[in-house]
Structure formats: structure tokens, C-alpha cells
Amino acid sequence: MNFAYQLFKKMAFSMDAEKAHTLSLNLLAHYPHLLSFVQGELDSEVSKFELQVGRNRWKFPVGLAAGLDKNGEAIDFFSRIFFGAVEVGTVTPLAQAGNERPRLFRYIEEESLRNCMGFNNEGADVLFDNVMGANRNKRPLGINLGKNKLTPDKEAPRDYQKLYRKFAGLADYLVVNVSSPNTPGLRDLQKASELEEIFKALEDLRKEQDCPLYLKIAPDINTEDLPSIIEVVKKYKLEGLMATNTTIMPERGIGGVSGKLLYEKAHHVRSLCLDHLKETPEVEFIGIGGFSHFDQMWEYWKNGGRALQIYSAFIFQGPSLLKEIARELEIKMSYYGVSNFEDLLKEIQSP
Ligand SMILES: Cc1cc2nc3c(=O)[nH]c(=O)nc-3n(C[C@H](O)[C@H](O)[C@H](O)COP(=O)(O)O)c2cc1C
Numbered sequence: 238m239n240f241a242y243q244l245f246k247k248m249a250f251s252m253d254a255e256k257a258h259t260l261s262l263n264l265l266a267h268y269p270h271l272l273s274f275v276q277g278e279l280d281s282e283v284s285k286f287e288l289q290v291g292r293n294r295w296k297f298p299v300g301l302a303a304g305l306d307k308n309g310e311a312i313d314f315f316s317r318i319f320f321g322a323v324e325v326g327t328v329t330p331l332a333q334a335g336n337e338r339p340r341l342f343r344y345i346e347e348e349s350l351r352n353c354m355g356f357n358n359e360g361a362d363v364l365f366d367n368v369m370g371a372n373r374n375k376r377p378l379g380i381n382l383g384k385n386k387l388t389p390d391k392e393a394p395r396d397y398q399k400l401y402r403k404f405a406g407l408a409d410y411l412v413v414n415v416s417s418p419n420t421p422g423l424r425d426l427q428k429a430s431e432l433e434e435i436f437k438a439l440e441d442l443r444k445e446q447d448c449p450l451y452l453k454i455a456p457d458i459n460t461e462d463l464p465s466i467i468e469v470v471k472k473y474k475l476e477g478l479m480a481t482n483t484t485i486m487p488e489r490g491i492g493g494v495s496g497k498l499l500y501e502k503a504h505h506v507r508s509l510c511l512d513h514l515k516e517t518p519e520v521e522f523i524g525i526g527g528f529s530h531f532d533q534m535w536e537y538w539k540n541g542g543r544a545l546q547i548y549s550a551f552i553f554q555g556p557s558l559l560k561e562i563a564r565e566l567e568i569k570m571s572y573y574g575v576s577n578f579e580d581l582l583k584e585i586q587s588p
Pocket residue numbers: 302303304305307326327341350352354356381414417453481482483495496497499525526527528546547548549550
């Protein structure tokens with residue numbers, strides 16, 4: 238971990254977790270070069286790390302997961318460093334305050350977080366303006382969509398319609414998020430019948446304005462439901478599936494746990510997803526949840542994974558984690574005698 242980030246982390250970790258988060262984002266929104274100049278920037282033109290992810294070309298196989306920049310305030314910063322793609326949100330149609338504080342907790346020794354934020358965000362109009370004014374540094378920008386807390390489950394499809402209409406022309410991909418544990422009833426929408434209602438409601442809009450659309454699921458789904466969820470993904474020709482969101486661990490308290498404590502569970506669900514999707518190359522898969530060092534990513538890539546996202550590891554290790562992954566990948570490329578990441582994947586994934 239480099240010195241600049243160590244100093245930054247020391248200050249941030251001496252504060253309440255959410256306060257530190259808000260201050261850091263503010264700082265990075267105003268000074269996007271702040272940590273990137275010591276970090277080095279990813280060549281924005283052509284890169285040996287590029288990866289085709291559905292219809293988007295990621296600059297690096299590791300992207301930023303949703304929830305860190307909910308309102309799209311610091312897109313310039315996150316897309317300037319080594320993230321291959323940046324996902325903002327979750328955004329809901331109307332602004333909402335989220336749950337009561339404190340609602341973000343660190344487990345420092347375990348490099349994990351627990352949050353019960355409850356989709357606090359400034360709403361679709363503010364995110365729209367922020368994205369319009371942002372420098373994306375040629376990175377794909379994903380927008381993660383959620384329903385307002387006060388919207389009854391039955392009316393959830395209408396919230397997703399509003400958000401799709403607003404952002405389909407602006408985002409490089411969209412994500413239907415039904416996997417946060419912090420909005421009451423939201424995860425019930427992961428049932429195939431409820432998912433059908435949402436994607437049926439989006440069908441006409443998708444014909445008018447086609448934007449790659451993903452579904453993000455929780456690690457706590459009943460894994461027997463996975464085949465029917467994947468059937469919905471295929472039936473509605475989604476761009477892909479994303480797994481996973483945070484997990485519930487009631488022994489730690491309410492909310493969702495992320496980071497190292499999530500790894501095993503997320504890894505299990507990801508492996509099942511990759512297995513189910515083996516014969517379905519038209520469905521993209523993006524792995525998330527608990528990745529904290531290169532070896533875990535390497536295992537994911539060897540098992541058929543392609544793009545992945547991180548959140549918690551970035552908080553604990555900072556931008557140098559991305560640089561470290563790049564360095565490790567270069568070593569692997571030279572070992573396998575290939576010159577780019579896509580060829581490396583072919584090499585390690587060939588039967
Ligand atoms: C504080 C916090 C807020 C989050 N907010 C969202 C969110 O708004 N939408 C979402 O889809 N995921 C959200 N997530 C989940 C992350 O995108 C990711 O799926 C999860 O943290 C697992 O990845 P990780 O172990 O690398 O952190 C949030 C995670 C954290 C820690």
C-alpha cells in the first residue's frame with residue numbers, strides 16, 4: 238500500500254465510517270487527481286488489460302461495484318485510476334434518506350464492512366445531472382437501479398421503468414438490483430415470477446432504447462432457485478447476471494456484510510452461476526463479493542470468470558490493489574507467453 242493512501246486511510250479510519258466515506262467522496266469529487274497521480278493512470282487509449290464484457294469494452298478486468306459512489310459524484314476519480322468500468326448508484330426514482338445512523342460498520346481485522354444504508358441517495362434527477370457533467374475517462378459507466386422504499390413491491394416494476402427510461406440513453410449498462418438486504422421486501426423480488434413482472438414491464442422500453450441490462454443477485458438466494466432465475470435472464474435476453482451483493486449475518490447485526498467475510502458464500506454462488514452458464518456464452522457474468530487479493534481473482538478467471546468488481550477491498554487496500562493486480566497479470570502473461578488479458582483467459586480456460 239503506498240504512503241499517500243496509508244496517510245489517507247489513517248485519517249479516514251479514525252473517523253466514523255460514514256462520515257469518512259462522505260468526506261472522502263467530497264474530496265475525490267473536487268480533486269480527482271488526488272490519489273491517482275501517485276498511483277499512475279491506466280492508459281486510456283489502448284491497453285493489454287482490455288476485456289469485452291457483453292457489448293462494453295472494459296479497460297481492465299476489475300471494475301468498481303455499486304454503492305460506493307451512489308450519486309455519481311466522483312466518476313472522474315474512479316474512472317481515472319485502474320478500474321476497468323465504474324458502476325454508480327443504487328439510484329431510486331425519488332431521493333430518499335435511507336435508514337437511521339449509524340449504518341456503516343468496519344471490521345478492520347477481517348477487512349470487512351457491514352452496512353444497512355437502505356439506498357440513501359439523492360434521486361434520479363441529481364444522478365442524471367452528475368453523470369451528464371462527468372468525465373468518464375472512456376470507461377464504461379454502469380448505473381445500478383433500485384426501487385424506492387415506499388414503493389410497494391407490486392408497483393416495483395414501475396420504478397424500474399422510470400429509471401430505465403431516464404438512464405438507458407446515458408449509461409453503458411444498467412443493473413436491476415433486487416438483492417440489497419436493506420430495503421424491506423426487496424429480495425422477495427428475486428423470485429422468478431416477480432422478476433418476470435419487472436422485465437416484462439421493461440420490454441417495450443428496451444425495444445425503443447436498447448441498453449445492456451444486468452440482474453444483480455444476493456448470495457443468500459436459495460440456490461435451487463438459480464436455474465429459474467437464469468431462465469428469466471435468458472428469456473428476457475438480459476446482457477448478463479451479476480453475483481453477488483452483500484450477505485446477511487444476523488450474528489453480526491442487521492444489514493449486509495461485504496469483504497473477506499463474504500468471500501466463501503459469494504464464491505460458492507458464483508461457481509454455481511458459472512456452471513449453469515457454461516453452455517450459454519451469450520449471457521455475460523460479472524463476479525462480485527469478497528475479492529481481496531489476486532489469488533482469488535486468478536481462481537475465478539481459471540474457473541471461467543471474466544469481469545469482476547470490488548468494493549470493500551478498495552476501502553481497505555486503496556488504489557494500489559489495482560496496480561498490484563495489473564503487476565500480477567503482467568507476470569502471468571509473460572509466463573503463458575501471451576500479450577493481452579483476453580489471450581491469457583483463452584490460455585487458462587481452454588479445456
Ligand atoms: C456501504 C455499502 C453500500 C453498498 N451499496 C450498494 C448499492 O447501493 N447497490 C448495490 O447493488 N450494491 C451495494 N453494495 C454492495 C456492493 O456493490 C458489493 O456487491 C458488495 O459489497 C460485495 O463486494 P465486496 O465484498 O467487494 O465489497 C454496497 C456495499 C457496501 C459495503
